[in-house]
Amino acid sequence: MSKKVIVACGGAVATSTVAANRIKDLCKENGINIDLVQCRISEIESHLQGVNLICTTMKVKKSYGDIPVMTVMGFISGINEEKLEKDILEALK
Numbered sequence: 001m002s003k004k005v006i007v008a009c010g011g012a013v014a015t016s017t018v019a020a021n022r023i024k025d026l027c028k029e030n031g032i033n034i035d036l037v038q039c040r041i042s043e044i045e046s047h048l049q050g051v052n053l054i055c056t057t058m059k060v061k062k063s064y065g066d067i068p069v070m071t072v073m074g075f076i077s078g079i080n081e082e083k084l085e086k087d088i089l090e091a092l093k
Helices: 014-029 041-047 081-092
Strands: 003-009 034-040 051-056 069-071
Touching: 003 014, 003 041, 014 034, 014 081, 034 041, 041 051, 051 081, 069 081
Parallel strands: 003 034, 003 051, 051 069
Antiparallel strands: none
16 A cells, blocks of 8 residues: 655755655665655645655644654755654654
């Protein structure tokens, strides 16, 4: 069964593409099938149906019910990447 992951940033282009590619690779390496949606942070609510995880490249103060929200800027900065990968895998298992 596929897990739905939203990857969002301010413009839905540069940083979210880097993060989305890292998440795709991480999940593939760990045998997790994902349906990835890339969008702007302002568009998250229109993609919430069936979502298992929301990853953003900037801090989001809003809550989306019981859906976990993670800031994945570590994939851009290189800081705490291993912990970030572990947290993502934990959220999707």
